[in-house]
Amino acid sequence: MTPAAGFASRYRAAVADRGRLCVGIDPHRDLLVQWGLPESADGLARFGDICVEALGPTAAVIKPQVAFFESYGSAGFAALERVITGCRDAGALVLADAKRGDIGSTMAAYARAWLADDSPLCADAVTASPYLGFGSLQPAVSEARDLSRAVIVLARTSNPEGAALQSAQAAGRTVAQSIVDDAAAINADGRATVGVVVGATRAHGLDLQGLRGVILAPGLGAQGATAAELPELFAAADQQWLLPASSRGILGAGPSGSALRAACEAARDEVEAALRAP
């Protein structure tokens, strides 16, 4: 077997070391309150610092939800920059959950913002929406491939509203399957440049076998999915690429750093116990 290259090798090293779990940093306002922090940019920054310290050295992948930072304007972006840099410095892979998607030249600007080395927001991967056409994501795919980073593309999302569009038939397969197939074609080079989002909240009906890229599965915890259900949803052969994700389910353990870390480790151990060894 040829050794993994590109994002594939970085991802495999991270999950081999820390286990298959993506922890989301979603600073909901009610979580700030629950943590005894002010509902302000200062509270947001403190929330981020606590997460970096507790989760940065622990989780394989950390996914800051950009929306919660954006709503505080420039101070929110400053807090996000610190979260991204702090988690990366602590050895975690950072997946910026920005869900970007636009036409080619604008997509290129988004790609630079989230993936280029000289961007203050540079992450290891970014989420993207393919619903302006999978091909419109090409600038981000190229940037990611060149830098051994990844683009994680929405295929079959965890929310109930996604079904009508994503399960619609187009040319003999579902829209979601066509996205998986487009991602698989790019991943034929073994670099795992494109991953897909497949929610852990319901049966997805997808053939993920040829993907050879990360399967981000949000929905653990607050949205009701459990680690024990994962093997019913994802075939054994796909589990090596499976990255279950939880945000509020872990953040609810804060603000104590040791409790947050323990919640992350417990969720990771549950996932690893439920899944086949990679």
Ligand SMILES: O=C(O)c1cc(=O)[nH]c(=O)n1[C@@H]1O[C@H](COP(=O)(O)O)[C@@H](O)[C@H]1O
């Ligand atoms: O791209 C995502 O991460 C995502 C895709 C999806 O299908 N469903 C989904 O919940 N998410 C994100 O995952 C996080 C879920 O948060 P919790 O429900 O608190 O675990 C949020 O930041 C969502 O935006």
